[in-house]
Amino acid sequence: MASLLLLFSVGVAQLNGVGTPRIAAHPENKFTRVVIDAPTKPKFSVQVRGKILEMRISPARVVAGSGGGDTAELVSWQLENTGSDALLTLRTTFDLASNRGWKAFIIDPTGDQPNRIVVDLGSSLGVVTTGSKPSVVKPAASKPKAPNKPKLTVVLDPGHGGIDPGMSSAFVVEKSVTLSIALKVRAILQSNNVQVVMTRSGDYAWQGKNCAKRCDLDARANMGSSDRNAFVSIHVNAVPPASAARAQGIATYVFGQSPDAETLAQAERENGGGSTGKALTRQARNLAQDLINDQLAQLNVKFSRRLAGLIQTATINTTGAYNRSVKQAEFWVIMKPRIPSILIEVGFGSHPSEGKNLASDWYRQKLALGIARGILGFLNAN
Ligand SMILES: [Zn+2]
Known part of the structure; x- marks a missing residue:
């Protein structure tokens, strides 16, 4: 099965903890939006396989949790800590692909709103790596360091x-x-x-x-x-x-x-x-x-x-x-x-x-x- 890793570097920052996902259905535009608050700007990577989207948020700690989505696009979500990263897993009702069915981006803080990590899920969506503020997300803007030997x-x-x-x-x-x-x-x-x-x-x-x-x-x-x-x-x-x-x-x-x-x-x-x-x-x-x-x-x-x-x-x-x-x-x-x-x-x-x-x-x-x-x-x- 095809699996794909996309890494977007959006600035390194100390991230103390991210919030519980907020889920909103948008039936008129046929998508579901998942939003997570982050106190400072995080890095994230997304991997999709079948009806699973995994977003690794780095570095971040979360209060582990899970719940149902119960929208037309989202079955359920899970948030957990894996080492120094947090892992958000979204189970969708339809098949995802590297360039279809989802988009992910970060919205800058506005007013009293912190950084927000946004994942949109919809079978007719193409992947868009820029959000409402295109300058925020630059694919590999700063070259990631050579990775350490991958963990098992x-x-x-x-x-x-x-x-x-x-x-x-x-x-x-x-x-x-x-x-x-x-x-x-x-x-x-x-x-x-x-x-x-x-x-x-x-x-x-x-x-x-x-x-x-x-x-x-x-x-x-x-x-x-x-x-x-x-x-x-x-x-x-x-x-x-x-x-x-x-x-x-x-x-x-x-x-x-x-x-x-x-x-x-x-x-x-x-x-x-x-x-x-x-x-x-x-x-x-x-x-x-x-x-x-x-x-x-x-x-x-x-x-x-x-x-x-x-x-x-x-x-x-x-x-x-x-x-x-x-x-x-x-x-x-x-x-x-x-x-x-x-x-x-x-x-x-x-x-x-x-x-x-x-x-x-x-x-x-x-x-x-x-x-x-x-x-x-x-x-x-x-
Ligand atoms: Zn059993």
């Missing part, structure tokens, strides 16, 4: 969120466990100088009007772009009450055809459950069959398997949980990996003792440590 970047995908809770039991709700663990993994990776992109950092999903489970899974998968180094999706397993006392342990998955009915049922549940889950799993299963003869895809599966093995071993070591080993299944979110991609089921929320463990902070920390160790081992070896 890992995408962490806390499963489910918002209206989609995932599994729930007397002990846990999946969406909360996955986010809690992912945030702990992020902290460990960042302290090891690894850059982290979260597919979500709050309680929401990438879905809204006209955008259901598949849309949500595609948005997450799209963040695993080829300029990043690994994609790790975190989930909690469950079985029906009749078998709840038996099923426990950790399993790590790569994409492929399920070897048995139990694993297939699990893929269907994680792909949305019900008829949606069945339909997506069937499509993914057909793709898995096609990929068997695709050498590049098989190479990716090989690296994914290595990553899965390291994470599986490390999490078993840190938790002492039952080892369900590395497996393969038709999980949609890792279906078309461009980078090593795995999905870990950190345990069974339905199991009496494992469910209680998953509800506790100390056990989640052990899981996070194992996952982070596995990732770091993989990055260091490749």
